[in-house]
Amino acid sequence: MSFGTFMKSINDIVFELKISTAWGLLWVLASQPLSVVRGDTPEVGSIAPDFTAAPLDSQDHSPITRESFKGNVTILEFWATWCGPCRSVAKDLLELDAHLAKDGVRILAITDENRDLVTEYIRKHPVTYRVALDPNGQIHTAFGVRGRPTS
Secondary structure (H helix, E strand, O other), X not given: OOHHHXXXXXXXXXXXXXXXXXXXXXXXXXXXXXXXOOOOOOOOOOOOOOOEEEEOOOOOOOOEEHHHHOOOOXXXXXXXXXXXXXXXXXXXXXXHHHHHHHHOOEEEEEEXXXXXXXXXXXHHOOOOOEEEEOOOOHHHHHOOOOOOOEO
């Protein structure tokens, strides 16, 4: 699906979103069942797994949870600072965030790297969406992430 097609169809999205990407899964975190385009965990039609992540930003230190996004279309991006393709995806996510934030679409980038490394990387490559830390990889496991980038 092209970016233009995605932008056109986003207005029709309420709780469920299906999109095929070259990189993986697009998760919709809402109170309704989600659809998974690729991957085997969780199963199609299941609710997104519960998770708790540490926010990278210093403004709000309260944990980021699935409940934080209830009722919103949310794109989760699993990434790493060392991942070349993740940089390309990050540029696309910045563009998506610029166009869709006003419509309530939220983006959360999750990494399993340490805070200092990620803070330095984001300082050099700023983003407009939230970044969360998953130091033990529990969120990656819950969502069946096998590589990066995975959306």
